[in-house]
Each structure stands twice: as structure tokens, then as C-alpha cells.
Amino acid sequence: MGVKIALLQLDPTVGDLDGNVSMVEKATRLAAEHGAELAITSELVVSGYPPRDLLLDADFVERCAEAASRIDSPIPLLVGTPLPPQGERHLPANGTMRLVPGRKAKVATRKQLLPTYDVFDELRYFEADKAPGILRLSDSLSIGVTICEDAWQHSGLVPADYDADPIEQLAAWQHQGEPLALSVNLSSSPYHLHKEGTRGDVVRAAAATLGHPFLLCNQVGGNDDLLFDGRSLAAWPDGTLVQAPAWCIGVLLVDTDDPSAAKWLPWPDGSCCPECTCVVEQVAAGADPLTPVTGIDLLAAITSGLGDYCRKSGIERIVLGMSGGVDSSVCAAIACRAVGAENVLGLAMPSRHSSAHSLADAEATAEALGMELQEHSIKELHALAEEGLAEELDAGDPVARENVQARLRGMLVMALANARGAMALATGNKSELAMGYCTLYGDMVGGYAPLGDLYKTEVYEVAKELNSEAERFGETPPITDSTLSKAPSAELAPDQTDQDSLPPYDILDGILEAHIEHGLGVDEIAANGHDPALVKDILSTLHANEHKRWQMAPAPRVSNRAFGQGWRQPLAADHSHHD
Numbered sequence: 001m002g003v004k005i006a007l008l009q010l011d012p013t014v015g016d017l018d019g020n021v022s023m024v025e026k027a028t029r030l031a032a033e034h035g036a037e038l039a040i041t042s043e044l045v046v047s048g049y050p051p052r053d054l055l056l057d058a059d060f061v062e063r064c065a066e067a068a069s070r071i072d073s074p075i076p077l078l079v080g081t082p083l084p085p086q087g088e089r090h091l092p093a094n095g096t097m098r099l100v101p102g103r104k105a106k107v108a109t110r111k112q113l114l115p116t117y118d119v120f121d122e123l124r125y126f127e128a129d130k131a132p133g134i135l136r137l138s139d140s141l142s143i144g145v146t147i148c149e150d151a152w153q154h155s156g157l158v159p160a161d162y163d164a165d166p167i168e169q170l171a172a173w174q175h176q177g178e179p180l181a182l183s184v185n186l187s188s189s190p191y192h193l194h195k196e197g198t199r200g201d202v203v204r205a206a207a208a209t210l211g212h213p214f215l216l217c218n219q220v221g222g223n224d225d226l227l228f229d230g231r232s233l234a235a236w237p238d239g240t241l242v243q244a245p246a247w248c249i250g251v252l253l254v255d256t257d258d259p260s261a262a263k264w265l266p267w268p269d270g271s272c273c274p275e276c277t278c279v280v281e282q283v284a285a286g287a288d289p290l291t292p293v294t295g296i297d298l299l300a301a302i303t304s305g306l307g308d309y310c311r312k313s314g315i316e317r318i319v320l321g322m323s324g325g326v327d328s329s330v331c332a333a334i335a336c337r338a339v340g341a342e343n344v345l346g347l348a349m350p351s352r353h354s355s356a357h358s359l360a361d362a363e364a365t366a367e368a369l370g371m372e373l374q375e376h377s378i379k380e381l382h383a384l385a386e387e388g389l390a391e392e393l394d395a396g397d398p399v400a401r402e403n404v405q406a407r408l409r410g411m412l413v414m415a416l417a418n419a420r421g422a423m424a425l426a427t428g429n430k431s432e433l434a435m436g437y438c439t440l441y442g443d444m445v446g447g448y449a450p451l452g453d454l455y456k457t458e459v460y461e462v463a464k465e466l467n468s469e470a471e472r473f474g475e476t477p478p479i480t481d482s483t484l485s486k487a488p489s490a491e492l493a494p495d496q497t498d499q500d501s502l503p504p505y506d507i508l509d510g511i512l513e514a515h516i517e518h519g520l521g522v523d524e525i526a527a528n529g530h531d532p533a534l535v536k537d538i539l540s541t542l543h544a545n546e547h548k549r550w551q552m553a554p555a556p557r558v559s560n561r562a563f564g565q566g567w568r569q570p571l572a573a574d575h576s577h578h579d
Helices: 017-033 052-056 058-069 149-155 166-175 196-210 294-313 326-339 356-369 379-388 390-395 398-420 430-435 456-472 481-485 505-516 522-526 532-544
Strands: 004-009 038-040 077-083 093-099 106-110 134-138 141-147 182-187 214-218 220-223 226-229 233-235 241-243 250-255 263-266 281-283 318-321 344-348 372-375
Touching (some): 004 017, 004 214, 017 038, 017 058, 017 077, 058 077, 077 106, 077 182, 093 141, 106 141, 141 149, 141 166, 149 166, 149 182, 149 196, 182 196, 196 214, 196 233, 196 241, 220 294, 294 326, 318 326, 318 398, 326 344, 326 356, 326 456, 326 481, 344 356, 344 398, 356 481, 379 390, 379 398, 390 398, 430 456, 430 505, 430 532, 456 481, 456 505, 505 532, 522 532
Parallel strands (some): 004 038, 038 077, 182 214, 318 344, 344 372
Antiparallel strands (some): 004 250, 134 141, 220 226, 241 281
């Protein structure tokens, strides 16, 4: 007889223990109302993920465990939480607690495999366990329990070689004559654009080896620079798969005997997506999950990142510069989606080098979005600055004169943001940040950079999706044809375009992605059809601008390797080995 399992796909806030507990309780009630017999949360849902150095505070860990133990659930619940060290352990555990109505809360299992690659640094915070996760819920029901990385080793999809395989441990347990009805995985698996299919491989490999259903509950939402897309999963030994919607809070209800009976239960107050029409994706054995459409998925991802960053930080208003270019126009649209158009102020700041269409495009975008736009010319401020600094500027690098304009604009954005109690938004993209095509304390000012991990070519994809979405709803597309068709320009010099000093973005982005995300060097990239001298120059420029990226605003990670935690380059270093 099958078991009805509820995977609680939630969006916790790091450090908000009471709020996270309340969210879990609300989700268990929703699950119970629809017949669930057992509920599973994501990894570390009580503390929020990633809690980072909060875990170095012993009192915080104790409070997490206490908060987990008092969760009031109408059905048995397996909840992810930090656990205090016990016995000879010196560090806490990344673990789970079992809560059964009418019984005392009990530690269920502790995570075994602690990743230290990419954005992960779990050996800094946790002590690894060595025992397989076996949980007896009743005399007739035992399940296997794993936590995130524990399931990935078995599929061979991690860049680490651990000395244990928790899935094989569960299989060995069964071979000793103790069958398990199913196994689960509590996960906080960060998003990047090309990751979705790998989770399907993980759960399918585990289900095939164990000979029973394997269910993975994933977190959703944004925390700092990390994004979590949800897409919780269940797989059966024959390869059948069901998957929850992306970017939505709710509950995936699974009947372990009948994949076709899986249901998506949207968050009841409609705060996730009003009039939710999300459904469970059913994937037949041997078939792959639907591949996300790049523009649609990136739009959802960066909206989730900015929206959660503002909500979880108590930020209600946003100010940004609007030049009429594609980056600032897309950022304005994302800001309006994240906090509401009535809470977004755009600043058009023309200089003597600005084109007439720059202001017109900014005005059209602001009008389509329903947001406020103010014009503050920097012509007089620029003239005064040039007059006062004339001797130095005339004798110095011409770029210094251009940067004065960018910093004047940054000053105005920060002034208006401070005046309104708002957050300034940095509008730069990954291509610019890679090449240093941005000005410290100028266009880089801001508390968050929504496009900081999108290459320029991807920004255009998001822009087109914003327009397509508006057209589907009978609204005016916010990104003008002029914005999409004109040559990108910082407009800091007469008739300036980005391609005066950069190769076309489709070529540049291909070279950058090959090096940053795939680790290829000059010869390997050139072998793919690129000019070796150009590749060498681009990589040299990339590494020469590391000092700017150390000072960039946090950006939501959407790529396989983003600037920030996954890109830890030294500042003072000889990078000639990249030549």
C-alpha cells in the first residue's frame, strides 16, 4: 500500500526561526488537509539556508534545534535543522528531526557528505556523520533519509570523491533483510540555468539502486546571492519522474504507489502566485524533464532574487539610473516586479554626450511600467567638475574624464536613494563586470545587481521575454524597439559605443563563458574558432579587473560559475599563466 508524502517546497528567511517554523506549520496543515501521511522539508529550513557564520554561534544552533522540536504538525514531519554537537563532536551537525504528534521530538539523522566546492564550505561549519539515515516511523514503515549532497555522490555528478556513498549504505541495509518503503532527500540545491536535468538524474539513480521511490524536497526563493528554484522531485525505480513547479511556494503531494496521482498544492494565501495555475510535471521513464526556456527562467530567477533580497532585508523602495539602454531598462522592469512600480524611482541623468533617444527610451519604459521617472541633467555638475580638475584631467588618462560623469550619476542615485530610504540598484551585467567596463563608485553603486551574473546576450533574452509577457497580458512592452536595436553605449564620450573597445557581445560572451564557466584556456578557446590574440587580450583584461569585482554589489547567481563565492581569485597576483 502506498504512502502519501508531502514535500514542503518553502522559502525560509535566514535567521527568522519563528517565521520559518510558522511557515512549516502552515504547510503541514495544508498537506494534512489533502491526506498526506508524512511531510518532508528542505535542508536547514528552520535556520534558513545558507546560514553561513551564524552557525559558528553555539547559541544560534541551540535555538534552531529548540525551535525545530516545538513545531506543531498534525502529521509526522521530518524537518531540516542545525543540531548541536554531541559527545566528542566539536561542530554542529546538518541534520533532521522527526516530529510525530503526541511523541517527543527526536533527532533522525545527520548529513554525511559535506561539500567544499563551488559556493559550498560545509566543513567550516559541520561535522560529518558516518551512519546511514534510517528512520522507523512505525512498526510497518521505515524510510531512508539523506540530506542534499548525500544523494549526489551515487550519481557521479559531484566534483568530489567522498569515502562513503549513503545511497549504497541504504541499499546494503536492505540487503541485510530490512526493507525500506521509500527514501527521501532534504535539499537546498542552488539554482543555475543548466542544472535542472541533473537533479532528475540524481533521484532516478537512487530509486533504481534502492528499488523503491526516492523523493527530493528542494528549497525555493532567494537568499543573498543564491537562488533556489524548487522543482522538488520524486522518482520510481523504472525511471518515472514527477516534478513540482519552479519558483513557487507550495506542497508537492506524492502517492508512492501512483505517480499519476501527484498533486501541486499552491500556497493558500496566493502570495506566491495569485490564481496559481502551476501543475506537476509528469515525466515518463526514459524521458527528460522539460528544459526551461532561457529567457523565461532567467526572468523568474532574477525577479525572485531581487524580490526576496528586498523582502528579507526590509527594503521597500528602489532607486536606479535609467539611460534608455537595455540594462537599465530591464533592471527597472525587474524592480517593478519585485517591489511594485509605485515603489521604484528611475533617474534619467543626461550629459552633453547623451543622445536624444536615450531620454525618450527611458521615458517610454517608465510609462509602460507605471513607475516614476525624474530627469536630473549632469551637464552643469560635469562642467564644474571639469573646470575644477582641468589641470589634472587635461594631463591625465582620458578615461578619468569619462569616469567623472559616471561618478556624478552614482552620486545622484545614492542621494535620491538616501533621501527616500530606498536601495540603489546597480544595473551592470556580467560581460561588463568581466571586462572592467564599469566604474567603481559610479555605475557600480548600489546594494544589489540583478544582472550581475547575466551576460549581455542573456540580458537581451530577458528583455524580449519581458516584452512577450507584456503582450500576452495586453500591456505595452516596456523595452522599446530603439533600446533593443541601438548599439550599446555608456555615452561618456562623443558617439561612443561599447564596440569601440570591446568585440561584439556574442563573440565576447562566448569567450568569457568558455573561460569562466568551463575553465578553458587561450589555446582551447581559440581551437573553437576564435582569434588567439583576441582571446589572450580578453582573458588578460578579465583578470586585470579583479579589484572591481571584489567591490561589486551582490548579484543573484544564475550561471554555473558566478563572480563571488564561486569565483575566488586573488587580487595581487600574476595572472600571466592565462596567456
